[in-house]
Amino acid sequence: MASLPEDRAALVSPDLPLRANLSARENIALIPLYQKHFDAAEASHQAQTLLEQLGFASIGDKRDPDMNPSERFVAKLARALILKRPQLVIERPGAMLYDIPYPAFLRELASRFEGAPEKWEVFDFDWNRPLYDRE
């Protein structure tokens, strides 16, 4: 896992899974609930709004084992975005999005999200560079 200052960077990584017994919405809502002390209804609303912004409103009630790789990735991404840290780091996206052409998918998600952090960074293996250049 990349070594990054935790207060500055929000990580989306295969090594940081979702909490398996919580739905996607509950996983995301944990952050406003515990960090910013919103009540449960407001935290849940914020989480659902974020999923809608990313175009995956329907995954709110799904738990990790019931999601496909793209849905799981989006839930992790939403959890990282709601942290509102200045930097977003997506680590080894190929390990999480192994069944789709992921550079295009990442670009599409980034374009959908309006309040993006200052900096989005993708850490990927060097041999995957041609996948990004192809677009």
Add this chain to the structure above:
Amino acid sequence: MEFLLNFVERTGAKAVGWWNATFAVLAFLTEVLSTLVRPATWNRATLDTIVKQIYFTAVQILHVYLVYVLAISWVIITITLSTARDVGLFDAATEMIIRVLLLELLPFLTALLIALRSGSAINTEVALMKVNNELDALSHCRVEPMQFEFLPRIAGGIASVIGLTVLGSVLTLFLAYFSIYGLSTSGFDAFSNTISTVFGIGVLMGLGVKCIFFGLAVTTLPMAAGLETPKKLFMVPVSVLRGMMRVFLALVLIEVLSLALEYI
């Protein structure tokens, strides 16, 4: 000579293993206590999670528990009354029932039931969370696992042991009264006098402390065992085995100590 060396080596390794495990449990307990007394811990989200845990641990099994208490109490009360009648100690039967069932057997069996049902689940869940890096993910998001995952389970476990013991005791008292006096109200004074004699302040406090320790044992020991699990999936059953053995030993130790303090 080689046999002796191997023996010393094995014994030493076991002693170090026990010491490490005890130290890990004590360190975990210290962290629990320090989180408990931190005012920031007690926000709405923590309280909501505690209520959920009490629901999962106590309310969901309430009907099963009450039937189980009813069956066991009925058997013990019947045996006690018949034996007391045979040896001419029927007057002491109420006190014997209260002492055996309410002070000793019910709290112990309640803790055992919660250990088997919730303790094993907690141990497995924490071990899987550790193996799957879920705890690291929570820490990365600044959602402290102690506050979100562990403390509510501990508080829920303690509240459940106390709550279920109280409910079981009330049910047993009704059953004892009806077994001794039937539907007549004539024995009410004598019965309530015996209850007040047995349940002095000291005994009540001792019972409360014992239930708290039982609640701590059935939650913290499985959690500590889960947290010790190496990040290998095949070690999860080993972790549960170790955790549940520790819970059993701790429950027996607490019961023996409470009996020794009360009667020796």
